[in-house]
Amino acid sequence: DQQVKQNSPSLSVQEGRISILNCDYTNSMFDYFLWYKKYPAEGPTFLISISSIKDKNEDGRFTVFLNKSAKHLSLHIVPSQPGDSAVYFCAASGSSNTGKLIFGQGTTLQVKP
Amino acid sequence: DTAVSQTPKYLVTQMGNDKSIKCEQNLGHDTMYWYKQDSKKFLKIMFSYNNKELIINETVPNRFSPKSPDKAHLNLHINSLELGDSAVYFCASSPPLGQGTYTFGSGTRLTVV
16 A cells, blocks of 8 residues: 555656656645655655645745645756756655655656756 | 765675675764665665664564664664565664654665575
């Protein structure tokens, strides 16, 4: 039973355009959501997060949107750059304070020059 | 100076063997984790330790035993390795109630033949 799902395994966009990565979750108890970025042969690195009390969080070229009623979040990257090519993982945590994160299976983004 | 370091990076071993993966963090974090990335690319939590105390133990076979000699180290020992144990294992750490901002190691790719 996968509680966090990223239904698009891959996405290809042109440099300078917007990249939109999507994530759906099923557990309404999740209250914190994160995006991680992973390059080959490296561990995931934290990118941006959002609390369930917000619907948008922006950090430079990266914006995360949260739609709680739809149990959906998305990551927008604009403008996309070739260096953004990586695997992006969506993750969620609940209020148990154990620090446990539930991850999606990732979306591979390719930004073409 | 690597924040979360795992050794070895690659491990190829025969079925039935016993092996260990080591993890060390120099971030002063209280909480450490082991995650497994399976063939379907999902990152799934296995264990979590907070200040040397086990706080999360997901449904993992008894052949897997974590050990935390101090809060900077969390090792993973695997007995009687099976083909299905082949995966990438990631260690991570986070500050207390860090809202999931893990720092990951670069991963250990375990191949059981």
